[in-house]
Amino acid sequence: MRAMLQTLSIRDFVIVDKLDLEFSNGFTVLTGETGAGKSILVDALSLALGARGEGGITRAGCERAEIIAGFAIGALPELRHWLEESELQADDDGLILRRIIYADGRSRAFINGVAATIQQLREAGDFLVDIYSQHAHHSLLKQSYQRQILDSYAGQTGLATEVANRYRIWHDLHQRRTQMEQNAQAYADELADLRDQVRELAQLAPSPEEWDALQQEHHRLSHAASLLEGGEQCRDLLSEAEFSALRQLSTIQHKLQGLLEYDAGLQEAMDTLDSAMIQLEETDRFLNRYLQRAELDPERLNEVESRIQAIYAVARKHRVRPEELPALLLGWQLRMAELESFADDGKLAGQENSARQLYDQSAQELSAARKQAATALGREISARMQELALAGGSFSVLLEPQAASANGLEQVEFLVAGHAGVTPRPLAKVASGGELSRISLAIRVVTAQQGDIPTMIFDEVDVGIGGGVAEIVGQLLKELGVTRQVLVITHLPQVAAQGSGHLRVSKSIVAGQTLSKIEILDQAARIEEIARMLGGVEITETTRQHATEMLGV
Helix, strand or coil: CCCEEEEEEEEEECCEEEEEEECCCCEEEEEECCCCCCHHHHHHHHHHCCCCCCCCCECCCCCEEEEEEEEECCCCHHHHHHHHHCCCCCCCCEEEEEEEEECCCCEEEEECCEEECHHHHHHHHHCCEEEECCCCCCHHHCHHHHHHHHHHHCCCHHHHHHHHHHHHHHHHHHHHHHHHHHCHHHHHHHHHHHHHHHHHHHHHCCCCCHHHHHHHHHHHHHCHHHHHHHHHHHHHHHHHCCCCHHHHHHHHHHHHHHHCCCCHHHHHHHHHHHHHHHHHHHHHHHHHHHHHHCCCCHHHHHHHHHHHHHHHHHHHHCCCCHHHHHHHHHHHHHHHHHHHHHHCHHHHHHHHHHHHHHHHHHHHHHHHHHHHHHHHHHHHHHHHHHHCCCCCCEEEEEEEEEEEECCEEEEEEEEEECCCCCCCEEHHHCCCHHHHHHHHHHHHHHCCCCCCCCEEEEECCCCCCCHHHHHHHHHHHHHHCCCCEEEEECCCHHHHCCCCEEEEEEEEEECCEEEEEEEECCHHHHHHHHHHHHHCCCCCHHHHHHHHHHHCC
C-alpha cells in the first residue's frame, strides 16, 4: 500500500466539536468561505505531528482537545525501523499519532497507543508530512534536506553515503594519530609501567574461578579434624553402636511384618519404613566412603594458605578485591595492545593517508556530480517558476566550498529570486508565504521522484495569482499528486477543479456556539462549490454550467 495520511479525527478543537475524515491518494482540495476555518485541519494535523501547542485551542467550555491521525507506512522502511528502535511499532503497517491538549496548556502524546514525547511525534512526523505555509516549518528550509534533494536529483545518494562513511574512517584515524603524537611520552611511560604490572600479575596467573575454589578448599582443610571426628560419630549412631538407628529400625520393621498378618492396612507404614531403611543404608555407605578418603593434610593446607596470602597481597597492592584480579589483568592487556598500536606511528600514519585518499576520491566525484546537477536543477525549477506568476524569478543552487566533512567538500544551499532584478536569497529567508509556497511547489514538481515524504499540504499556494496561472498551479499539483498525496487549501476555482478529491469547510451556529465542519463532496456538491467560488453568494445557471465545464463532467 502507498504511504499516506488515511484518517484524521478531531474532538473539541477551536470551533470543531467532532470531525472524522478519511483521505485518499492523489490531489485533494479543501475549500470554503472566508472565515469558515479552512486552516483548522492543517493546524490540527500539525499538532498531531508535534507542533507546539498554544493556549486557547480547546473548544469553549471543554476540558481538552484531541487529535488522532492515522497513516499507512508500509512503504516507509526507515520510519518502521525508527519505530522498532523506539519500541513504538504496531502489529501492522499502520501508524497512529495522538495528541491531547488540555485547556490549561498541558499536553500528552501517544504513538500507536504508547505514551511518547512531543519530540518523538515531531521525529515521526518528519517522515510523513511536509506542510507548506507561511507559519509552518517544513523540511525544504533545512540545508541538510536541500543537500539530500540535490544528491538524490543527481542520482548520487549512494555516493553521498560512501563519502560520509569514508570521512568517519579517516577522521577516527586522524584523531588517533594526533592523540598519539600529543601524548607520545605519556603513552610510552604508561606502557612501561603496564608491562611491569602485567608481568607480575601474569606470574600470579589468577583465574576467574580460582578464588572461590580456594576459599572452599581452605575451609574444608582447616576443619579436617572436625570432619573426621564428626563423620565417625555419625556412622556410630547410624549403624555401628549397639542401639544404632538402623538396628532399631530393623526391629520395628520385623515387628510390623508380623502385624501385617492381622491388618493389611499397615502396609503403607511398612512401605514407608522400607524406603527409610534404604535411604539410611545409602547414607551409611556414603559416610564410610567419605571417611576412607578423608585425611589430615597439613601440607596441602599450607599450600592453599600461601596461595591465598599471595593473591591477597597483590589485590591489596592494586586496591581491588581478590576476585577482581583476572579482570584487572585483562584490562591491562587490552590497554597495552592499544598503546602498542599508538606506538606504531608509521603504520597508523599510513592508514590515515590511505583513508584520506579514499575520502578525497569519493568527495571529489560527489562534488563533480553536484556541480552538474545543480545547474540542471536550477534551470528546471527556474522554468517552472515562470509558469507560477514568478516571471523573471530564478532558482539556483549555491555550492560553497568548505573543509572536508562527512557531507563532502561543499555546503549546499538553495537560493531564489522571486522577480527579475532581485538578489537571490536563501530559500529559508523568503518572506512571502504565497511566494514560498509556489517556489516550493516548483521544487517539488521537479524533484517529485527523488523525495520520499508521502504527504504534502499546501496552504496559500495560490495567493496573488489567478486566471491562467491558477490553472497551471492546479495542473502542477495534479501532476504532483500522481506520485504523492497532496492536500491543498485554495480559494481559486481553477485549482479546486483539478482535484481528484474535494473537501468543503463550513460553519454554522448550534445552540449559540459557532461550529465548523468538513465534508467530502460528491460530484453534484462539487459543481455547487465551484460555482460558488466562481460567482460569489448568488449562484446562477451560468456559473453552474461553467463549473461543470471546469470539472469536465
